[in-house]
Amino acid sequence: MNAIIRPARRSAAKGLSASVAGVERELIDDLVAANRILASLNVLDAFGHVSVRDPKNPKRYLISRSIAPESVTASDILALDLDSQPVHPDDENKLLYRERFIHGEIYKVRADVNSVVHSHSPTVVPFTVTRAKLRPLLHNAGFLGLGAPLFEIRKSAGHGTDLMILTPELGKDLARKLGKEAAVVLMRGHGDSVVAPSLPNAVFRAYYTEINARQQLAAISIGGPINFMTKAEAMTASDAMLRASARPWALWRKKALQNLSEEAQR
Amino acid sequence: MNAIIRPARRSAAKGLSASVAGVERELIDDLVAANRILASLNVLDAFGHVSVRDPKNPKRYLISRSIAPESVTASDILALDLDSQPVHPDDENKLLYRERFIHGEIYKVRADVNSVVHSHSPTVVPFTVTRAKLRPLLHNAGFLGLGAPLFEIRKSAGHGTDLMILTPELGKDLARKLGKEAAVVLMRGHGDSVVAPSLPNAVFRAYYTEINARQQLAAISIGGPINFMTKAEAMTASDAMLRASARPWALWRKKALQNLSEEAQR
Amino acid sequence: MNAIIRPARRSAAKGLSASVAGVERELIDDLVAANRILASLNVLDAFGHVSVRDPKNPKRYLISRSIAPESVTASDILALDLDSQPVHPDDENKLLYRERFIHGEIYKVRADVNSVVHSHSPTVVPFTVTRAKLRPLLHNAGFLGLGAPLFEIRKSAGHGTDLMILTPELGKDLARKLGKEAAVVLMRGHGDSVVAPSLPNAVFRAYYTEINARQQLAAISIGGPINFMTKAEAMTASDAMLRASARPWALWRKKALQNLSEEAQR
Amino acid sequence: MNAIIRPARRSAAKGLSASVAGVERELIDDLVAANRILASLNVLDAFGHVSVRDPKNPKRYLISRSIAPESVTASDILALDLDSQPVHPDDENKLLYRERFIHGEIYKVRADVNSVVHSHSPTVVPFTVTRAKLRPLLHNAGFLGLGAPLFEIRKSAGHGTDLMILTPELGKDLARKLGKEAAVVLMRGHGDSVVAPSLPNAVFRAYYTEINARQQLAAISIGGPINFMTKAEAMTASDAMLRASARPWALWRKKALQNLSEEAQR
DSSP, X not given: OOOSOOGGGBTTSTTSXXXXXXXXXXXXXXXXXXXXXXXXXXXXOSSOEEEEEOTTOTTEEEEEOSSOGGGOOGGGEEEEETTSOBSSGXXXXXXXXXXXXXXXXXXXXXXXXXXXEEEOOTTTHHHHSSSOOOOOOSGGGGGGGGOOOEEOHHHHHOTTSOSOOOSHHHHHHHHHHHTTTOSEEEETTTEEEEEESSHHHHHHHHHHHHHHHHHHHHHHHHOSOOOOOOHXXXXXXXXXXXXXXXXXXXXXXXXXXXXXXXXXXX | OOOSOOGGGBTTSTTSOGGGTTSBHHHHHHHHHHHXXXXXXXSSOSSOEEEEEOTTOTTEEEXXXXXXXXXXXXXXXXXEETTSOBSSGGXXXXXXXXXXXXXXXHHHHOTTOOEEEEEOOTTTHHHHSSSOXXXXXXGGGGGGGGOXXXXXXXXXHOTTSOSOOOSHHHHHHHHHXXXXXXXXXXXXXXXXXXXXXXXXXXXXXXXXXXXXXHHHHHHHHHOSOOOOOOHHHHHHHHHHHHHHTHHHHHHHHHHHHHHHHHHHHO | OOSSOOGGGBTXXXXXXXXXXXXXXXXXXXXXXXXXXXXXXXXXXXXXXXXXXXXXXTTEEEEEOSSOGGGOOGGGEEEEETTSOBSSGGGTTSOOOTTTHHHHHHHHHOTTOOEEEEEOXXXXXXXXXXXXXXXXXXXXXXXXXXXXXXXXXXXHHXXXXXXXXXXXXXXXXXXXXXXXXXXXXXXXXXXEEEEESSHHHHHHHHHHHHHHHHHHHHHHHHOSOOOOOOHHHHHHHHHHHHHHTHHHHHHHHHHHHHHHHHHHHO | OOOSOOGGGBTTSTTSOGGGTTSBHHHHHHHHHHHHHHHHTTSSOSSOEEEEEOTTOTTXXXXXXXXXXXXXXXXXXXXXETTSOBSSGGGTTSOOOTTTHHHHXXXXXXXXXXXXXXXXXXXXXXXXXXXXXXXXXXXXXXGGGGOOOEEOHHHHHOTTSOSOOOSHHHHHHHHHHHTTTOSEEEETTTEEEEEXXXXXXXXXXXXXXXXXXXXXXXXXXXXXXXXXXXXXXXXXXXXXXXXXXXXXXXXXXXXXXXXXXXXXXX
């Protein structure tokens, strides 16, 4: 996430979607890396998606066309408007993620959010179908203290859906359940959506949501009361991790782009 | 799974079984990939098998000779009739999977089924020896809402077998327990058999049966009632996943065949 | 495990211990592979050991000198007598596994046993410190129906040992606890020792002991009575697996020796 | 850990911090390896740190600058004094681990300690937020019999911290809770700090603390009383493992430095 504009690396490069012209190449690489990082950390399976708000045009966000996250390359990234429609006619025939409304509708109502991850985070799912609340016990997951409300799609769309967020209306309902403060909204029988002020922090939060779920499951198996973080601890830790997430990000990004480069050479 | 016949890639190629002459090479590669995918996803161990019905001759199915799934190459694939016997004399001396009747007997009675996976899916096995029913909680596993009946071999063959389906009669009993609708039949102390209208979908279902079992185990450990999918949700999701399984399939197939190609170059 | 003597591949080869002169090279490679297989399957950590009885001299067994199993190469293999002492003066200064008496004392009293694996099998250990009995529920683990008695070292050596089998006497006590029939003896707070009529079968049994322990743990977490295999089922399955273990062995051995060969070229 | 001084490999080499001049290169490589080993064993995530006391100047310790452990190379290692401040002006602008006081304050009060590992050991964390005590059940983890007290940061710094050891005072409180004998101090909602007389043994203890936690969690899930090691067994085993840790260390170090070397060539 580079504040300095380097014109030579603008996205007019060969193979990129015309919709991302003017976007820093570094941000596109960040988004490619984020997809691959979360797949390699087993937060994303062959589904799920990651987006980042365009820093130069906050009414747009960048996301891959509809492919498995671990396959994403720079040429798959395109820009959508906040109604989750392509901003450039060249992209109109591309297959888009059917659940992209998760991203657009959250960006509309959460000006503090610049990145969204939607995943089937494997140990989070069991917390969406039981009564236990996902709460922060590990300091890295202090952001869970901002709340992790559960979206029950039956309340919006009845008892016969495929649980997916396939319309703008369902996206709006999900964004409403996320609310003004929370970093995570759980989705019953489906997974979660995680938001953050930056892409590295969204990746960090998506990962530690899964880790906290695993550790909370273990603590429940051990038995007895769990000594969760206090609200104040969670807030202090969440703030600290906004900065601390730079460290894993540097490691993960480097490895992801190295693997991508090796893959390209095969 | 290619509808267009490309004569140049017919299976008369060097090293292939004569029994698959006339089968599209792409389908053979699909089956090789399916074996390797499910091994790399830890659904298949060194045992288990995957088959696909011959689209040009529905009274035949394709399956590997008896080797570990992650070793399968195109030259191991052969065609069997629905009595699970080789259709070509060249294959008569090959070692066949002893439990191949699982496949043939299911194809006989389930015209809607074009692919079968039999595995020792590790987290499914515990659900075959306990009273908890495997039920869909993750939307990807909606197909479990079609039922996941338990085959108890003691009812067919008494209390002293090795639990394996070694005869046509046991295959018929298993197919009967699977019934007209279910996508999965659990096999006590052994694993499961998963069926689907297509090979990519069978791979998808075998994988998400294991994932749903893991998440159901976690939900049980969390405690309290589990908010399973409704029957209508399961049906809607199952239909949606018939199409959605194309995405993981594209990713998995590419990786499996790339690894195979690298292996061949060593 | 080759019955035909091929003189050209005798062990006089450069770098091998003089104590294995006359042993088929294929058997030495089998033992190297077995060490590496069980390490890659996470049954062995950096400790543990695998042995095979010398088929030409049943009063001797082959085992590595004291190094981590995944590092073992052919030149590390040496022959010990059944008192677990080197049979050749060249090996007298080599560091030997301190717990090698496990192997020698079992070979003394179990003429049916031709291979022994001692490991800290990670999910078996919890079954050595709780009252639940490890019992066969997966057909591959039918051999557990031969019994899996628990060796409590406190009964032999009091309450202050390091739990290790450091003397011939402790080895004898362990072999006595194993008894005349069992394939596995559990060692409290330590791991297990697994025996079999052949090396491939010992590797198979060591692996499926761990897998059955994982599945039994999951079944316990699911709750309610567990439908274990009957004694007759266990015996039938155990017999069937004596033959069936050839399939994973072929796969695992090939991969292990391929990795060894690539390692040697680096 | 080499007692012989080899002048040609002194740390004046290109790229090393001036603060480590005079330190054996082998010790620096040991520390690099230790970081990478514990990351590959999943004891360390992208956070955590490993240090070793300077054998020639016990008022100093060596530790990496603030980067993810699996990225550490020799040029990242620097020397700090026991107040955890850089000993050489060249390092004053380097980013240091904010929690480095854990190391310095323990070295001040524990003359027997020559190495410290701080980690977010994933299965240890649940034992820091529940009432179950982490106790030795596996012989490799006998050192837990020396005690594994729980540091509750709320007692030192109130209910609103980020749980991190960011000041010398908190480091002193943690060292006090560790006490005169224990090998491990648990840190509520955070992880643990493990100490040992040598770097290989600290790596060994950090790993087997995690393994014992996993096995204790499994034993709790199995249910009923757990047959933990007696105090005398724990002491005997802990002593034995001081020597036995050389075996995994040799394996792990070799692999870590080989990977580092391959990484450098890419």
